[in-house]
Amino acid sequence: MAELSVRSVLVTGANRGLGLGLVQHFLRMPKPPQWIFAGCRDPKGQRAQELQNLASKHPNIIIIPLEVADPSSIKAAATKVGEHLGASGLNLLINNAGILKGNSLDTETLEDMREIYTTNTIGPLLMGQAFLPLLKKAAQGCPGSGLSCSKAAIINMSSYAGSIEDMYVWEYGQVVSYRCSKAALNMLSKCQSLAYKEHGILCVVLHPGWVQTDMGRSLSLLPPLTLDDSVQGILKVLSSLSEKDTGTFLDWEGKVMPW
Template identity: 80%
Template sequence: MAGLRVRSILVTGANRGIGLGLVQHLLELPEPPQWVFAGCRDPKGQRAQELQNLASKHPNLVIVPLEVADPDSIKAAAARVGEQLGGSGLNLLINNAGMLINNTLENETLENMTQVYTTNTIGPLLLGQAFLPLLKKAAQGSPGSGLSCSKAAIINISSIGGSIKEAYFWDLANNLSYRCSKAALNMLTKCQSLGYREHGILCVALHPGWVQTDMGSSAGRTPPLTVEASVQGMLKVLSCLSEKDTGTFLDWEGKVVPW
């Protein structure tokens, strides 16, 4: 993890699970970021208590109100982060916020599909758009011509559940809206990698593994990975990403996940 060096980073969905784990480990790095922005819906709510406790101990942690399904909230968050950064840009945007509604092919609804797709796919699209100026500024201010997370990057937290080839654990959980939203997020990542390459921005979809979180345990089984193991693995992967990786779908160990 010591290899990951970024000046500024934003993690969405940072009040619990993988998002909170990412924030905790980033703050503990030998060379922590100058700014860690933690996005969450209700920064003053009970579900953000651990995040509040961290912020009281780490002056480089800034909690940002952010509802990824609300375009106005996204724009306000971008303005808040830009103000805090002053004249510098944002190096790393991690689109971690997501949701899952347990369902089957038979009982899926328009409402479920719309809600999950809005959070898991459209949210990362709008966040990429809103933070593009700050990401471009970071890329322009970084030396070298290659792509990396220390320069400027968008990391979309996806899932092997979105792999069309694998259809991982279909018999255990159909989770139709979640699978479709993550498959769409993978395509968004590919499109972002093509559209933002000219600006010096790396874009990767990352599968964190089947992790012991509220979402991960919703299928009724205990997932094999702890949050700590997943986060440590992902941070190691992020430190090694380069131009050859942009537009790819990788897991927490850096292995390629089939589309």
């Protein structure tokens, strides 16, 4: 299997959980990315302390202030990343930032549904739009006609909980707004795969597993998957993706998930 090799990557929600784990594992690769852009809401806040410490030791980490629910923040982030990358463009965009509230069907509210949709679904839509010019540049700069994460790709972190066909862990938590937002993200990813293929950009939606993070523990059960196992699996899957995979819904082991 080919080793994942990317010159530049942007990870949203990179200050903790899966996002921080991805940044850490990118650094440990035999050939780390030249640029790792770590997007987070409040780079100077307490929750970003571990990311700040990491960036102070690794000059290839650039922390980007980024609130994916705010269009102006997304545009500013795209401008800043573009200034660093110039004509080379961005190889890999990982839309990882997401939020969850434990609402049931009876307790769901307009405000919570709107907030969760804005972050989990609209955020990745706007990120794709804003970073499309940089992804196009990266694709144009890579020889060959195939698609891969080393060339140009959008990876949307979804969830098995967004599967309509198989209502995963319903008995442990209805989390209605979260499920709906991820089902909508799956459709968005499919649309992106069709629209962006002509530009040489791979688009895949991934279920990282039920992971031992703050979000993963929100259902008051210990999730079965460690952060390291999830991220190692994700990077292995990313290294194997090709044109045949664009528009698919996969898990951290590369298995096809039910829509």
